[in-house]
Amino acid sequence: MTLPAQFAKRIGRMKASEIRELLKLLDQPGMLSFAGGIPDPALFPAEAFAEAFQSALTPEHQAQALQYSISEGYLPLRQWIAAHMAEMGVTCAPENVLITSGSQQALDYLGKLFLNPGDTALVGWPTYLGALAAFNAYEPRYDCLRPGDNQPPEAYAAAAEVAGGRVKFAYMSPDFANPTGVTMTRAERVAALQMAEALGAAVIEDGAYQALRFDGESVPPMLALEQEQKGGDLDACRTIYCGTFSKTLSPGLRVGWVVAATPVIQQLVLMKQAADLHSATINQIATHQVAARLFDDHVASLRAVYMRRRDAMLAALEAHMPEGVTWARPEGGMFIWLTLPEGISSATLLERALAQEQLAFVPGQAFYADGSGANTLRLSFSNSNETVIAEGMARLGRVLNSAL
Amino acid sequence: MTLPAQFAKRIGRMKASEIRELLKLLDQPGMLSFAGGIPDPALFPAEAFAEAFQSALTPEHQAQALQYSISEGYLPLRQWIAAHMAEMGVTCAPENVLITSGSQQALDYLGKLFLNPGDTALVGWPTYLGALAAFNAYEPRYDCLRPGDNQPPEAYAAAAEVAGGRVKFAYMSPDFANPTGVTMTRAERVAALQMAEALGAAVIEDGAYQALRFDGESVPPMLALEQEQKGGDLDACRTIYCGTFSKTLSPGLRVGWVVAATPVIQQLVLMKQAADLHSATINQIATHQVAARLFDDHVASLRAVYMRRRDAMLAALEAHMPEGVTWARPEGGMFIWLTLPEGISSATLLERALAQEQLAFVPGQAFYADGSGANTLRLSFSNSNETVIAEGMARLGRVLNSAL
Incomplete structure (x- = not known):
């Protein structure tokens, strides 16, 4: 040993x-x-990635693949993601999609966007360790939101106020969550959305594992449920969906995404521009090619x-x-x-x-x-x-x- | 139009x-x-990158190239960087090197590490726009440090205190700076180091353009000058060197680095772990291969x-x-x-x-x-x-x- x-x-x-x-x-x-x-x-679909990187580095494409690119992310990949989200019941445009360096980066940026020291983040008890690590940098207080809890929103709001801030968001991973593996029912998702609505808080939906359903009936993402409730108006939604290719294609490429209302994405784009300019161009191009070819x-x-x-x-x-x-x-x-x-x-x-x-x-x-x-x-x-x-x-x- | x-x-x-x-x-x-x-x-050395990505994705290497990796960065690349820094007069170990997603990310992390709202950052007037953008997120006050200025450190410190904080660092790009193209002389670098020492502040040295010297006599990095002053003890140095492959090999891969005292690197590693886990694995492997083969x-x-x-x-x-x-x-x-x-x-x-x-x-x-x-x-x-x-x-x- x-x-x-x-x-x-x-x-x-x-x-x-x-x-x-x-x-x-x-x-x-x-x-x-x-x-x-x-x-x-x-x-890992390594052969497909080898072909994708190779094709991105042919003389006609290399100038784009190795050069600076826009902070929003590679447009064809954002278009692919918009189509992918549509299959899950979320209607969005590429303008609603930001490419991040894994969904971990999305959690960091959302902490930065929402949390002042003393603000409250609602999380599961237990919850994803990496989410706590990302949020901790912004010094929040945590309160526990468990599906089925009967605590009224006023109680969460009052406790947050006593701590010197507001409830800024509820973080949840509704499908086969890390670490519990538990999936929230449709009713639990709707109840959590109501809670967030009553609190005027955002919902950060971590969809990291969502594509990996083995059996049982799939439940729409919280963002899809909220968009339906709001007559299809994504810009009226408080749910921010974080996705990633880390569990499906490759974690080492660090390609994830956020789908949200346009004003939220615009804020996050400015934040990313200041924080790392953009996620690696060639990785986005290769991921798009591999996803388009064989994702399903x-x-x-x-x-x-x-x-x-x-x-x-x-x-x-x-x-x-x-x-x-x-x-x-x-x-x-x-x-x-x-x-x-x-x-x-x-x-x-x-x-x-x-x-x-x-x-x-x-x-x-x-x-x-x-x-x-x-x-x-x-x-x-x-x-x-x-x-x-x-x-x-x-x-x-x-x-x-x-x-x- | x-x-x-x-x-x-x-x-x-x-x-x-x-x-x-x-x-x-x-x-x-x-x-x-x-x-x-x-x-x-x-x-761009596109052919070399094509070969490097191809070799990273052969059956024997793909499991590493596409998988999660450590937040510090790919060890052979950190070793190459340590040797590269040695050529510039900086003696460091791989433990003194953190791989970042471009040096822009290093600037963001250093802002996050040092700045509380109201703290003072000393910058050039003018200075790199992206540094201001990165630091702005942490709500500093800026004061102007110009080579040749005769303002004593006490004056900077007093002004910072009036503003409700401390002078946390001086940010400078001593070689062919963006935007001015100006290079600081050895005497100016030494004077700036003395100023930082007197203020108890860090120095963020942005070496983005350093490799691109066309003529004139090269001046050692501020970190090299400080390390020499301090008898070779890197851990005693307040200078934090930010490097990047963006101006030499490819910006689209987003591979940069920080070299600093061990405790600073340890803090930054934890920060990176929480913020995006690590920079893309395959990009680090490919960058190492290309740098080792043809950098000079x-x-x-x-x-x-x-x-x-x-x-x-x-x-x-x-x-x-x-x-x-x-x-x-x-x-x-x-x-x-x-x-x-x-x-x-x-x-x-x-x-x-x-x-x-x-x-x-x-x-x-x-x-x-x-x-x-x-x-x-x-x-x-x-x-x-x-x-x-x-x-x-x-x-x-x-x-x-x-x-x-």
Whole structure:
């Protein structure tokens, strides 16, 4: 074990940066890691990208591909995204689309756009760690918005005011969320939209995993539901949709997007211009070419592979988890979320798992803005084949049995 | 003319975003534009990039090239940069290097790291417009640091305190600065370092054009001078060097870097992790490969071409400028800075130049944080051949003669 024991001890309240340090250390022979929420690189459409980069760098195209370009992003890609959004029920023009360097950059820019120190951001408890990391730079206060909560908007508004700011947005990832894998129902989406409306707050919809639905009935994005409510007027919508090619085509190219009302996009374009001019030109051209050529087929094949892995993990959990451990069955995405019996710390469990079983996962506490969730953990099934998953869950069962 | 006249009228105080809108509009047949500070795309090492992207996407490498990577940046590229910095007199390790999405992103991050609203940033009068745009997001006050100014540090500090903050950094581009083309002497660099030391402020050294020296004797980067002063201890240095491949290899790939003391880099790495995870993996790999293969030879050929263009512009200015117009001879870079007689507005002149001569440049006022400089303008010689430059300066002479 090259992983220092004191490292594992700190995991309970570790920051996003520390988690990423952990993930780097896990890349060791023999280690079975279900920690990283990353796509399986064997599934990247690498040949298509090789052709796309090659065609972008032919003499007739290279001057464009290697040159500065506009902050809004490459127009054909924005047109493709507008058509893609239309398939999900969102009607938008290329002027409603900004290309960002991954959806992580969109979260940073939206934090910068909305949050003054002391303002309130509504997030899930737990929620995506990277969203908390992005927003933290702007010093917000967090409050918890859980589907099904019956707290009235006035209560959120009053608490925000006491803290010296306003509720600026609700951040949610309605499909197979990182880390829980949970999907919000249509009714929950509508209720969250009503809440935001009552609060005069924006909704940041993180659609990172949306394309990876394996089964069940797909629910329209919150932006589609709101646009329908508002007679099709996108500019009247408070929902800001963040998408990415990181989970479907390639994360290493850093190409994501935002779809929102025109005034929001205009603000974000100015912000991007000042912050990094534009996302890499050639990556946008290559992504457009690959998406136009094979997006649907490629995503269908990803879904099939990842679904088998989810099923393998669910079956292995069923076989190996001791009584008292519970989990939800995700309809897509990359994650299964485990809840251990009260009093069992997943951070301590990780320490034991690393030492005894060469097994890694992410303790759940890091995903809670309030530091709760000590008895939860996240397993990723996207980057391990069925055999590895079966072996990994057997190891997890042994560690848990020895801990209970 | 499809350029609306009212557009030109607003140029005097236009923002960075508006300037970029202008640059977009200038891409018209017949228009001679010396406005954009962009490299000539005919000079991009496109074949080398095509080979580099191809080799990054072979089956054995594609998993790395298309996958998430660490926020610090691709290690071999950081190693190459460390060696490159050593050639300029800066001794650093890869741990002192952060890869950014162009040096524009470094300016944004440094603004975020240092500036609270009301803090003071010392900048040139004029200075790079994009630096002002990046810093503006963090609501600083600007004060003017001009080489040769005799204002004592106490005066800067007192003015900053009155404004409710501290002097956090001095931003300077010591070699062939955008927009003036002026190079700071060694004595001026040392004096600026002393000033920063006395103020307890950082120095942000923008080395964007540094590699493009055509003639004259090269002066070491401020970071090299400071490191020498401090007995080689980089961690004791307050200078933060921002570099980029945008002016040498390709701007469209968005690959730049920061070199600084370890604690500064560590802060910036955390910031980048939260803001966009990392710069595009494949672009870093391709940039490394191309830089390792041909950087010096390629830059030598760029210098030869751009020097001829500078010389053509200087000769044409000599031939066509009416009395009272002055300019400096830059020793490198992409720009020549003109000062018109007092009372002549370059914004009004641009309006006339666009309408009468299909000629474009950037009025100088936008580069002044205090809104002065109405009688200055920036000409870029990098993206026009000698014939076009001669014709363009003849047109400029005609417009000026009709305006005087």
